[in-house]
Amino acid sequence: MISFSMALVFAVIIFLLVALYSGKLRAEVSFFIAVTVLIIAGVLSPSEALAGFANEQLAVIMLLLVISDIIRKTDVINLVFNQLFRGTKTVSGFVFRMVAFVAPTSAFFNNTPLVAMMMPYVYSWSKKNKISPSKLLIPLSYAAILGGCMTLVGTSTNLVVNGMAVxxxxxxxxxFDFAWVGFPMVLVGGIYLALFSDKILPSHKDAMDDFKDGWREYFVETEIEANSPIVGKSVSEAGLRNLSGNFLVEIIRKTAVITPVSPEHILRANDKLIFTGETSSIPELSKPELGLSLPKECIASELSDVVEVVVSHNSWLIGRRVKNTHFRGKYDAAIVAIHRNGAKISGKIGSVVIQAGDVLLLFAGRDFDIRATGNEFYVISKKENKKVDAKKAVMVIAGVLLSVVVSANTALSLFSCLLVVLAISFFTKTLTGSEIKRGINLNMMLIMAFGLALGKAMSNSGAAEFIANNILKVAEPFGPVAILGMVFLVTNLLASYMTNLAAVAIIFPISVGIAQSMNLPLEPFIMIVAFGGAANFITPIGYQTNLMVYGSGGYSFNDFMKIGLPLTILYIVIGTLLMSWRYGLM
Structure with missing residues (x-):
């Protein structure tokens, strides 16, 4: 019989499924609401709800995020790239070498900074060889996912599942328990991507190509006449901040270029004003009270360099309208266009609500590289200034690898080893206090901690046992191998349309309950949940690196399904069989 607490947990899970799939609420907000309801109802005690914040595996994830970001800010990896891809001219050759580098690296370093660091190089190589970046960006994300599944520290999903187990x-x-499945799948997945990426993936124009080919659609130029009433006024006083369909992004004054343009900037006669916006709104620039020359096409050589960035999955910009982000003041850059799902968004830019994976085209000022040092977005078409000395970065890489070896062979925990690496990085000024603070992903911390609490609620209420027993009634005749494969499939489908952390939080207690009911080894039923949550290839929203390449590659959902579904089937079949053989379930 279903108790009240069990019914409430089921209702909370349904709420999470709807909220996360619809995207109406941010993931951390959805989890916070869910846990709050469970605390009020008495399903969780306050100490149980907050226990996840003291989980050592969660702390390890935060340390790895901060340390991995050091590597993204150095040129040392670019030197490796130049050697690794020298002489490569084809998609298959590039993909094969990329998997050979990215997969082993992501087994020990967080894959989000790794993909962010690799994307500009993929862009520059593809332009040089006249190949569309869309042939390479999904394979880049998949290579990072495949490699991350090889070790306990390779993905946050593996660490969260291990935290639940502890x-x-x-x-x-x-x-290295995950390597029994992870390593063979890197080989299989790498061969699959090298053979079929060029055949299956589309050849899209990226946002920057679209801009270069049709920049006249983005900008219009006008000039302040000598007798204009706005001469001597600020941009704000002249009313140029409140135009309905156009946005002032640049002022050209003789040989000087002013961008971004602040509201307090004083206008002068003969200033050339560059606007971006909808072509249907151009007539508003011809109002007599503005005293501007008739709008005309811009000269391409007069435009500033345009920088292309992709909004990260945990950016504070998500859910905010452009005009409410104060983007120009924060980053010394003006947003001139936004691309989503491979197409430019129409309408007034200031009214657009930013989403994760959006590609922003920016007019960047001189201080952009200095200010854009956080993880709100990743620069993909212009190389960022590197601030970390290569020798120090090599020391950090060696420190992380040594931490893994020491923790695997001694009683010293990985957390303690990484803490030492972080301390050394701080005292050698490889990392500053503010960079450490920015590197800690509070949103991810909330999701993971509350995900652990949700798993506890499923155990406390009996919901996990109830689901496990009902699954067994149907699936037990098919044997443990089939059940293991079914757990993988269900976890993977949930992760593909929610988030991987939410999926493993729901499925982990159920999987463990099945193993205990059948008196089977726990390890395969724990790890299969991690593999199902992390090996996410069929949608762009299930894994953060997929979302990073989604907008920048101009992909559709269908593109991920076409190349990701066969890889997912291979992973489920081969992964389940290998896990079953390893733990004697066959």
Missing amino acids: DAGFNSLNI
Whole structure:
């Protein structure tokens, strides 16, 4: 019989599924509401709800995020890229070498900074060889996912699942337990991507190509006449901040270029004003009270360099209208266009609500590289200024690898080792205090901690046991191998349309309950949940690196499904069989 607490947990799970799939609420807000309801109802105690924040695996994830970001800010990896891809001219050759580098690297370093660091190089190589970046960006994301599944520290999903196991009273998994499935799948996945990426993936124009080919659609130029009433006034006083369909992005004054333009900037006679916006709104620039020359096409050589960035999955910009972000003041850059799902968004830019994965085209000022040092977005078409000395970065890389080896062979925990690496990075000024603060992803921390609490609620209420028993009634005749594959499939589908952390939080207690009911080894039923949550290839929204390449590659959902579905099937079949053989379930 279903109890009140069990029914409430089911209702909360349904709420999470709807909220996360619809995107109406941010993931951390959805989890906060869910846990709050469970606390008020008495399903969770306050200490159980907050226990996740003291979880060692969660702390390890935060440390890895901060440390991995050091590598993104150095040129040392670019030197490796230049050697690795020298002489490569074809998509298959590039993809094969990319998987060979990215997969082993992402096994030990967070894959989000790794993909962010690799994307500009992929762009520059594809332009040089006249190949569309859309042939290479999905394989880049998949290579990072495949590699991350090889070790315990390779993805946050693996660490979260291990954290759930430890909280439930089970032994912690070893760092290389995942390699029994992860390494063979890197080989299989790498060969698959090298053979079929060029055949399956489309050849799209990216946002920058679209801009270069049709820049006249983005900008219009006008000039302040000598007798204009706005001469001597600020941009704001002249009413140029409140135009209905156009946005002032640049002023050309003789040989000087002023961008972005502040509201307080004083206008002078003969200033050339560059606007961006809808062509249907151009007539508003011809109002007599503005005293501007008739709008005309811009000269391409007069335009500033345009920088292309992609909004990260945890950016504070998500859900905000452009005009409410104060983007120009914060980053010394003006947004001139936004691309989503491979197409330019029409309408007034200031009214557009920014979403994760959006590609922003920016007019960047001189201080842009200095100010854009956080993880709100990743620059993909212009190389960022590198601030970290290469020798120090190599020391950090060596420190992380040594931490893995030491923690795998001694009683010293990975958390302790990484803490030492972080301390050394701080005292050698490789990282500053503000950079450490920016590197800590509070949104991800909330999701992971509340995800652990949700798993606890499923156990406390009996919901996990109830679901496990009902699954067994149907699936037990098919044997443990089939059940293991079904757990993988269900976890993967949930992760594809929600988030991987939410999926593993829901499925973990169910999977463990099945193993305990059938008196089977726990390890395969723990790890299969991690593989199902992390090996996410069929949608762009299920994994953060997929979302990063989604907008910048101009992909559709269907593009991910075409190349990702066969890889997912391969992973489910081969992964399930390998796990079953490894733990004697066959």
